[in-house]
Amino acid sequence: MSLNRRFKEDFTTTTVVLMSIAIVINIVGGQLVSMLKLPIFLDSIGTVLVGLLAGPWAGGLTGLLTNLIWGMISSPVAAAFSPVAMAIGIAAGLCAKYGLFKTWWLAMISGVIITVFNAIVAVPIRLYMFGGITGSGADFITSYMLALGKDLFGSVVISVFTANLIDKVITAVLAWGIVKALPLRTTTRLPRAKNVVSA
């Protein structure tokens, strides 16, 4: 019962509904990007939004569940990276808590911080589970770095960082813009929106 009680205090019904919609936005965001043929993922915009509007724990849970659901509807490989998505949500929530989402250029800095968190969690998973290679475009960077004589760890760190930097900065700025554009009657219902809005 204690888990239930803690859950109830942290997560109001509004937050829970926001999280479920954010999960859908995460999954659909990837579809939008492939429609526009852009070289980014945009699969964590919902996670970052929940981090901004409802705090780090709600953001982390949103990321985790997004990848678990992804694992059920497309491929279990996504589920292996669920801790990474969780780190993104927590990082975004923490950045917002410390006022790093007040302006668009602060949001860009938050994007870089999120990329660092992302790399800290993603690199071990890539290294130990996948041997550094995941069958994606980032593998070209990894192999280029290996060819230059870097060790596997360094190569994976560089490829994860470069492949995610632009994506996470764009995600952070878009999330900032979305929260700014929300009507007051919605933001007053969400506990942490004032971290972003009252600039």
Place this chain on the structure above:
Amino acid sequence: MAPNKTTATLFIDKDSWLQRLHPLTKLSYILLTGVAAYGGPSSLLYICLLLFCNAVITASGGLLKDTAKALLRVILPLLLFMIPIHSFLFPGNRTVLLEFHGMIVYQEGLLFAISTLTKLTVVLIASFLFVFSTHPADLITALSHTCRSPSLAYLLGSPLLLLASMRERIETIQAAQRARGLDVDGNMFRRFLSLAPLLLPLVLGAIVEVEQRSIALEVRGFKSTSIKTSLRKLSDSALQRFCRWLMLAIAAVVLLLHGLG
């Protein structure tokens, strides 16, 4: 906007003993397999033994063909990248295995790639077993019974219902913005600029709806603590409960040994 369509998961409707197992039993099995593959001895023979065990279980559930197909789709791109990259460039490469027009295939890298791939295959088979044989409704029922949390069940279940209508909405928004002259086929910079007018209406519309949805849930007693009856009945037995604990205990022991060794 009635979410009457459900997004299909990878679930395959068959009536086998795997389908009838309790979802939590299968989840503990994935955990055990993962720990056994990555925390156990690293000899190739041991991994192949695990692989064989998993294949036998899959075959007995009648899912061998589907699993093999899905596995191929995931493993093949990995294989195409991993084998060449590691056998040419793996940092620990010493022993030359093959030389062909200046391209040198090394033994260490090749072995590393093969062992990573087989470990991954073992875990993937176990996860595919779970995904193929578990109806999402069963998983949600099992979780809401064990955690007693309606929120968690809602968070896992509602996205599957919402996805289809959200996908439709994207197409509507895209059509509307193109009619206003939005360029979705221009150069890269233009396409980046058209991201905001597509994404903002979608996300803003969805977030504004949150209030309505949460009121609708509250009115239906979403957070009530009384035990709700479920339409789906999950079969669980004392044996299965025992097996679950046993699998978790073995996984813990393997992890402990791995940590000490």
